[in-house]
Structures are given as C-alpha cells and as structure tokens.
Amino acid sequence: MKLLIVDDEVIIRTGLSTVIPWSEYGYELLRPAASAEEAIARLESERPDIVLTDIQMTGLNGFDLAREVKRLLPSTEVIILTGYDQFEYARRAITEGVSDYLLKTSRPDEIMGAVGAARERIVMRGESGNRDELREKLIETLIQGGEVDYTTMRQSLRLLPRLRMDTASRYVVCCIGATGWGTENGYGKLLLFAAHNVIDELVEGEAALREDHILLILPLMKGEQDSLIKLEAMLQRIEIKLKCKLHVAIGEEVGGLDELKHSINSALHTFLYQGLLPEVRMIDSRAVSRRKGSRRACTPWEKERLGELLVDGDAQALHLWLDGIVKEMESDEETTPESYQAYLNSVLQAGEEAIRRLLQEAGAESPEAIKAQPISLKLAAENGGEEMLSRMLELLKHYLTASGHHSMPPMNRAIAYIHEHLEEDLSLSLVAKRVQLTLHHFSEVFRRETGHTYAEFVAKARVEKAMELLKETDASFSEIASRVGYGDVEFFSGLFENHTGFTPWEYRRRG
CATH class of the missing domain: 3.30.70.270 (Reverse transcriptase/Diguanylate cyclase domain)
Structure with a gap:
C-alpha cells in the first residue's frame, strides 16, 4: 500500500515521515512531495494508494491536489491535514471527495487511525469488486448450462x-x-x-x-x-x-x-x-408450444395478385395489399415465428421472380439490386411485417427504374399487362386505354409488332398459361379455364385443342 505525504513545510514533511514507522505497518512510504504541483506530476508514475496532504501550501492548495487525484486516480484515498478547525474547510473537503479531515495537532495514533481506515476502505472495495466479478461469472455458468458441482452450489448459496x-x-x-x-x-x-x-x-x-x-x-x-x-x-x-x-x-x-x-x-x-x-x-x-405453424408459402393466387400490383407500379396499392396478407398471417393462431419467417420470405421471393419475369418480357435487363434478401428469424420476430413491406417497396423502386415503367414502349406495357391479367376481362378497348392509345392505332401497332392480331395474341397467352397450370398443378379443368379467363369449359377445351392438337385431359396425361 503506497503512501504519499505532501506538505510545503520541511519540518512537517520530515515529522510525518519519521515519527510513525510506516513500513512496520505495511505501508510503502514514497518520497514526500514539497508542493501540490510536484505531487500531481508524480501521480501517474508512482500511483499512490493514499495521499496525506496539507491544505494551505504555496501555489496549488490541498483541495486542488485532491481534485486532480480523483481525476487521475479515482480509487486513491485523500486525507487532509490543516491547522484550522473550521466547518467551511470540512464542508469543502467533502465536496472535493476527500476521505478524511484531520488537524495538524492530531496525535500519531489518530493519524494512523485515519490512514488505517483509508486502507480498509481500499481493501473492501477490492473485495467487493472481486465478489461482483465472481457473482457475474457464477450467473454466467448457470446460464450457459455449466456443471453445477458442489463448489458451484456452495458459491451460489453465498x-x-x-x-x-x-x-x-x-x-x-x-x-x-x-x-x-x-x-x-x-x-x-x-x-x-x-x-x-x-x-x-x-x-x-x-x-x-x-x-x-x-x-x-x-x-x-x-x-x-x-x-x-x-x-x-x-x-x-x-x-x-x-x-x-x-x-x-x-x-x-x-x-x-x-x-x-x-x-x-x-x-x-x-x-x-x-x-x-x-x-x-x-x-x-406453454401457451404457444401447442402451435403447429401456419402455411409457409404464398398461394398461386397471391403470386398472381402480387405480379399485377408490381406491373401497375402503384406503391400505395401494393402496401395496402401486403399489409392485409401480413395481418391475416399474424392473426392466425397457429402461426409460429418459423412459419411466419418462411411466409414473409416466400412473398419476397415471389416478388423478385415476378419482377424478373416482367423485365424479361419487356426486353429489359434485371439489375443486381433486384434480389430479395431473406429476413432472419430474429428480425421476423421483432418487426417482420414492416421489414417485408420495406424490402418489397425497395424491389418495386428498382423495377420501376429498370423498366422505365411508363416510359416503357406502349406495346411492351400492353404485353406485360396481358400476362398479369389473363383471368380478367382483356378487351381490346380496355388495354388500349391502359397504354393511352386510340383503339385503331393500338390495334394496328400491336399486330405489326407482335405478328398477331390482338385476339390471337390473348388466346395464345391464355393457352400457354393453361398448359403451365396443367403441368404444374392438380387444379380441375374448370378451375384452370377460370384462371385463364374462360367461364365456359367446353369453349376453353375447344380453343386449347385448336392451339395444341390435344384436349386438356390428353395434354395433362402426356405429362
């Protein structure tokens, strides 16, 4: 335990250093300092544990020294010696973080008592710090599933x-x-x-x-x-x-x-x-462990609707629709964090695939930015719905930039719209209006650029979609007819056979 005595009077310095046999009590007596300035200059190199200092000295006083000690060595104890028994000195000593306040007329045993009390406080702080460190390690052992042996049990009790x-x-x-x-x-x-x-x-x-x-x-x-x-x-x-x-x-x-x-x-x-x-x-x-998990992937209908909203480029409509399907999933009492995460990522993946398909059909390149980054389980649990909405709107922004959207050639926009709305009314007048062309002009340009009349192109697109559904789904013929825009199954079957040479049943059977 290092002790530094500070006083500008040589007699006091010498007396305090020699009257009390510091080494016999376990103290290392540092060379006494003749001023606060000298003591401050030596603080960081010698790092005393206890500073015993006068108040009134030439230059900086004892309070100035105490302030610097607390700044540089916060755990060091400071004891003030003064020849004045005044309340103002005692009050200021407290505010400056001084540990004790003694009169110069104090007896050696009183000085020893004050220094001894300071040492005890330092020791107690060290033991307290060790105790806290040991306590934290013990809690960590329990949390990490470490072995709870006899020693651990005894430490835990204490x-x-x-x-x-x-x-x-x-x-x-x-x-x-x-x-x-x-x-x-x-x-x-x-x-x-x-x-x-x-x-x-x-x-x-x-x-x-x-x-x-x-x-x-x-x-x-x-x-x-x-x-x-x-x-x-x-x-x-x-x-x-x-x-x-x-x-x-x-x-x-x-x-x-x-x-x-x-x-x-x-x-x-x-x-x-x-x-x-x-x-x-x-x-x-116990309340959530019984949940089995809701569906983990978006439905074909949801994929189609998502593609329609993306091709429309209406961010607000997209946001409202996504918010609706997310709330529906969140309210399902079987939903688990894992199934929720999987569903959100399936929607994002469907969005990426739809955008890449739309750009391909429009003859535009897909930039690297159009990639659905998966949502982690932790993020899905904290704020998965909002995160999916944010990422999907970001995908839409990249799509609009890459496609030029409304600056895209009218026929490209018309073709993209047809493919995304095959189950709906696709009259010539509706699509012409959609791309802001007159009926006659749209019909002529469409035939020139596609090589087909508008009706032929729509029928061909619907049959190709039906062929895809017959191969990839178990949907009934009537359901497939409806999904490609035909309410009459017999009419659909005849049209399908005219285009492919097979009835829908024969085509599915061929695999």
Missing part, C-alpha cells in the same frame, strides 16, 4: 442468495425486452440497461443483462402459486417508473439449477413471439 436455493422447489427463466425510448443514439440499449438495474434491485431472483434482452432466473417456492403474478405487478411498476413497455417470455419450469438451460431455451424461443403477440405483456411458453 453469492446468489436471491435464488433461495435452500427453499426453492423449482425455477423458471424469463426473457425480458424493453421498448419505448427509441433506438437512435443508443437509447434502446440505455433503456435495457436501466430496466436491468431496476429489475435487479426490485425483483426476486437473479438477472443477467444480454445484448438485446434480460434473463431473469426466478425461484418458485413450494406452496406459492403467485410468483409470476407478483412479477407482472412489479413489471407494471417498472414500466411506469421508466416510461417504457416491457415484454416477457416465460420459459418452462425446471426442478433445479442444473436444468436452467432448458428453461432458458424455451424462454428465448417464446421471446420470438413478441412480434406476433405485441399486446401480450407476458407470453407463457
């Missing part, structure tokens, strides 16, 4: 008393998230840190702060049925205190600390439901 190992019959792990302060400027992490501190202080159990959530190990007492009810009430108080919203996922109950990993895994998986159940504060793993 360092983690709130786990109540001597009386708890079971344990449950809760995964807690916090929102409400925004995410800019690190406010999200700051809120989580604040929530952890309050939970650690008020809630029974041991809490560990992770990157984007808090893990709370909660002991369950035999005969007590309301531990989780108490937790919810406490979390409501914390929400009011911090002006935030807390989301809690409750893992499966386990019989001992050696089984905590199982409870943690179920809590973390249940935590993924926060985006699907945003209004539920506490989600119990």
